[in-house]
Amino acid sequence: MADEEKIRDVLELRRTTKEVKRHFVLMRVLALLVIILVLIVAIAYAISYFYDKFGSFTVKVNKYDMIQQGLTLSETPEYDKANAVLNADIVYDITNISGEDLPDNLDMVNGSHNGDDYIAYTFYLINSGDDTISYKGEMNIENVTKDVDEAVRIAVYKNGQKTVYGKTKSNGGGKESDCDSEFLSSSIVMRTEGTEFKPKEKDKYTVVIWLEGNDPDCLDNIVGGTLKLSMDFKIVETT
Numbered sequence: 001m002a003d004e005e006k007i008r009d010v011l012e013l014r015r016t017t018k019e020v021k022r023h024f025v026l027m028r029v030l031a032l033l034v035i036i037l038v039l040i041v042a043i044a045y046a047i048s049y050f051y052d053k054f055g056s057f058t059v060k061v062n063k064y065d066m067i068q069q070g071l072t073l074s075e076t077p078e079y080d081k082a083n084a085v086l087n088a089d090i091v092y093d094i095t096n097i098s099g100e101d102l103p104d105n106l107d108m109v110n111g112s113h114n115g116d117d118y119i120a121y122t123f124y125l126i127n128s129g130d131d132t133i134s135y136k137g138e139m140n141i142e143n144v145t146k147d148v149d150e151a152v153r154i155a156v157y158k159n160g161q162k163t164v165y166g167k168t169k170s171n172g173g174g175k176e177s178d179c180d181s182e183f184l185s186s187s188i189v190m191r192t193e194g195t196e197f198k199p200k201e202k203d204k205y206t207v208v209i210w211l212e213g214n215d216p217d218c219l220d221n222i223v224g225g226t227l228k229l230s231m232d233f234k235i236v237e238t239t
Helices: 002-054 063-069
Strands: 057-061 071-074 085-087 119-127 133-144 152-158 161-166 188-197 202-211 227-238
Touching (some): 057 063, 057 071, 063 071, 119 133, 152 188, 161 188, 188 202, 202 227
Parallel strands (some): 057 227
Antiparallel strands (some): 057 085, 133 188, 152 202
16 A cells, blocks of 8 residues: 555656646747747837838839839849839938028939938839830828928939929918929829830939928928838830
8 A cells, every 4th residue: 555655656746747847848938939029029119110210212113014024123224133122221310401402413323322301312214125115103102190291392303304292282272382293192292104115225213302491381390200102113005
């Protein structure tokens, strides 16, 4: 009887030891999962923080058009690979300036060439395929906070031809005096197109973004506002 009790005690001890080990392993796994979850949340927050605080400008072509028809993007007129997406460098803090104070050579430098208080980006849309095509492009406002778009100006140079866009006056009185055209809507800045776009042909675009200090809506309430823009191109016809 004593021997049976000893055996039972040993078995219970072994079972208890296994349970302790299993519990220890489970706790380590759970702790590791918590750490991974915290890292994922932190990374997501960092991405969201920079996205919301500083915004960006992205240029995209339809990937199908790039693969099938050779419509591609490049920061230089000579390119060594096809690109479906380009991203302009971010300016972390922009204060208002006058558009009259912008440099005169903004359309003469390739890629990102930002100033202290403006974003400037030059890129090329290239027909690297074998067909003549027609394309359309659209600049979209993907995100805006604190009504900063009320005082934003966006200059678009297409092959040297400059057009300045701004939001309709907040009083509904039409375009601002320093603008050539109004935003098409609350989410669309402008549209462009190219017809009879032949193989190896290139269209050069420069986009400049700034806060116009002479705009009546450039007030303290927009401080800290953000703006994210994208410009999307797609083929509409092939010949």
